[in-house]
Amino acid sequence: MNRKDLLQKLNQAKPFLMGQDFIPILMHYCFDTKHVVAYNDVSGIQISMESELNCAVPGSLMLKMLNTMTSETVRIEKLNERNIQLLDGKTKVKLPILPTEEFIFKLPDISEISPVILAKSFLKGLEKTSISVGNDPAHPDQQGIFWSVGPGYIKTFSTDNKTLSKFEQQATGIGHKEKFEVITPAFFCEQLIALAATYADGMDYIELYFGKDFVVATLGENNSCTIFTRLINTDTALKYEEVISNLLEHVTKDHFVNPPSGFIPSLERASVILNAKVDGGSASVVVEGQDVTITAESVIGRSLDTLEFPHNLGQFSFRVDPNLVLRGFKVAGKIALLNTLVVMSSESFVHLISHSEE
Numbered sequence: 001m002n003r004k005d006l007l008q009k010l011n012q013a014k015p016f017l018m019g020q021d022f023i024p025i026l027m028h029y030c031f032d033t034k035h036v037v038a039y040n041d042v043s044g045i046q047i048s049m050e051s052e053l054n055c056a057v058p059g060s061l062m063l064k065m066l067n068t069m070t071s072e073t074v075r076i077e078k079l080n081e082r083n084i085q086l087l088d089g090k091t092k093v094k095l096p097i098l099p100t101e102e103f104i105f106k107l108p109d110i111s112e113i114s115p116v117i118l119a120k121s122f123l124k125g126l127e128k129t130s131i132s133v134g135n136d137p138a139h140p141d142q143q144g145i146f147w148s149v150g151p152g153y154i155k156t157f158s159t160d161n162k163t164l165s166k167f168e169q170q171a172t173g174i175g176h177k178e179k180f181e182v183i184t185p186a187f188f189c190e191q192l193i194a195l196a197a198t199y200a201d202g203m204d205y206i207e208l209y210f211g212k213d214f215v216v217a218t219l220g221e222n223n224s225c226t227i228f229t230r231l232i233n234t235d236t237a238l239k240y241e242e243v244i245s246n247l248l249e250h251v252t253k254d255h256f257v258n259p260p261s262g263f264i265p266s267l268e269r270a271s272v273i274l275n276a277k278v279d280g281g282s283a284s285v286v287v288e289g290q291d292v293t294i295t296a297e298s299v300i301g302r303s304l305d306t307l308e309f310p311h312n313l314g315q316f317s318f319r320v321d322p323n324l325v326l327r328g329f330k331v332a333g334k335i336a337l338l339n340t341l342v343v344m345s346s347e348s349f350v351h352l353i354s355h356s357e358e
Contacts, residue, residue: 001073001075006074009047011063012045012195014063015191016191018040027058027060028057029062030103031055032100036051038059043191043228045228046107047224047226051076055097055099057084069088081099083096107226113211115207116210117173117175117207118154118205118208119171123192125168125348125349126193128332132160135160141232141233141238145186146182146240149179151176151177153174154169157238162321164240164244167348167350183231184229185230188227199220199224200219215228244350248352251338257336258333259335266294268322270294270303271323273302273303274322277299281321282322282356283295284296285318287315289313289315290312292313316339318339319357325353333345341355342355
């Protein structure tokens with residue numbers, strides 16, 4: 001077996017291994033001669049791989065041993081019902097195994113489910129949406145991506161209570177014949193984006209199968225990579241469309257501009273100053289017509305920058321975390337400074353950042 005190919009597939013499946021020893025079998029790769037499978041009790045993956053193995057092997061241990069080997073090929077032999085052996089030249093490594101019957105994961109039957117058709121180009125927007133995913137366990141609905149799907153459209157949203165993101169794509173042939181809304185864990189979206197780079201190379205569309213409480217994505221020829229995850233309950237989810245519509249009710253394209261030269265460096269200076277604070281703090285932003293003054297102060301010093309915007313913004317002031325705005329510029333190119341919030345945009349993506357009164 002080619003060692004690099006084996007390592008590539010095991011590393012692709014590695015994020016789906018359980019990280020803690022709550023359920024030992026979930027820290028194992030499960031081989032069935034045609035696939036390798038990993039599952040962490042929430043999300044799972046199945047990758048096509050021909051082998052003679054029909055057992056479960058400790059994931060971390062197997063990866064570490066394969067990484068110490070140097071040959072182009074490695075042989076894997078089953079010694080008995082409890083062990084396999086990796087052979088690299090004169091090197092022999094014995095590893096423990098468990099029977100496949102102990103593995104508790106099986107992909108659900110999706111043969112009766114009508115797929116959501118997702119343009120591969122949508123993944124770039126999905127990655128942008130991920131920027132606002134929260135990490136507060138008290139708000140599980142904010143730890144994922146909210147999907148709104150229907151005939152000819154797919155929209156994704158996320159929020160961490162400080163920022164809110166939305167990306168949408170409308171086109172004939174995408175989406176689903178029926179309208180529905182779900183929340184997928186952020187992890188699933190991250191893996192979908194990463195794995196599509198390998199398994200959906202050259203493909204224009206990806207198929208997602210949404211069941212009652214799960215979603216399955218199939219990638220590659222003959223579904224050579226399949227990923228699964230449980231969905232997050234939508235009962236407490238934010239009414240994204242309504243909230244965004246209200247916040248942007250009077251906002252037009254004319255409000256958005258490319259930031260003036262020096263704007264991003266001024267935010268970076270403010271970030272350096274404020275990082276000396278325990279809570280990070282916020283910078284003062286004073287808007288006077290076309291002039292915008294950004295001030296940050298902490299025990300290590302003070303930064304003050306005045307920049308000229310292309311048009312008159314009015315008269316107002318607020319405080320905002322410069323790191324949130326800098327993060328927004330990683331996925332959006334234009335900005336609108338408003339007395340109610342900061343809005344950033346790029347094509348079909350919009351990113352809202354809350355600020356407080358000065």
